[in-house]
Amino acid sequence: MALTASTMLPVGTLAPDFHLPDVVTGETISLSTFADKKALLVIFLSRHCPFVQHIKWELAKLGKDYRDRNLGIVAISANDVTTHPDDAPELLKAFAQELDLSYPLLYDESQQSAKNFFAACTPDFFLFDSDRKLAYRGQLDDSRPKNDKPVTGADLRRAIEDVLRDRIITWEQKPSIGCNIKWKLGNEPAYYKVPAIAV
DSSP states (O other), X not given: OOOEXXXXXXTTOBOOOOEEEBTTTOOEEEGGGGTTOSEEEEEEOOSSOHHHHHHHHXXXXXXHHTTTTTEEEEEEEOOOTTTOGGGSHHHHHHHHHHHTOSSOEEEOSSOHHHHHTTXXXXXXXXXXXXTOBEEEEEOSOSOOTTSOOXXXXXXXXXXXXXXXXXXXXXXXXXXXXXXXXXXXXXXXXXXXXXXXXXX
16 A cells, blocks of 8 residues: 655645536535634545545534534545546535535545645545634644554544644654645646556
8 A cells, every 4th residue: 555645735825716516415515615614624535545445434424523613624535537437426416415514525626726725635634713824734643554453533533623723733743644745647747656556
């Protein structure tokens, strides 16, 4: 199983805009959709990736736990579905319904949003503050498939609480690790590093 890590986009980077369809409702979702939220969490994920499958119930629980808090959450899938048909919009819809996701799951056929966020892997997490400046990018927690550590969401939840309470994150942010985003042939960004083994 190949490992790809977050690019660790510089803290303070402004959130890029996006206009993408929700695979469940068909509604177009953008940065302004979350204008009334103090913080915004953007998650890049993939239905087929074993790293995402490993944490999928925690992803669902995050949405439910923060549904009544001042946090917007949105997930984006940008994989090339010609090479990875398990990430096609209709299957992403089934995935969202299986998890009963309380936040939108968007499909980016162009892959431009992934490039704009410098997303590299699935899962990849980006947490923005009230000014939509990047406050946290990194892992959900220390759990990985087969490492026997429990899925708790500890790192990401700690970051969310800090941002919601206007605390600057000074503790170490560890990169997220997962499957590489499946770029369309010829559409790979300059920061893309070919994994040793495709996942």
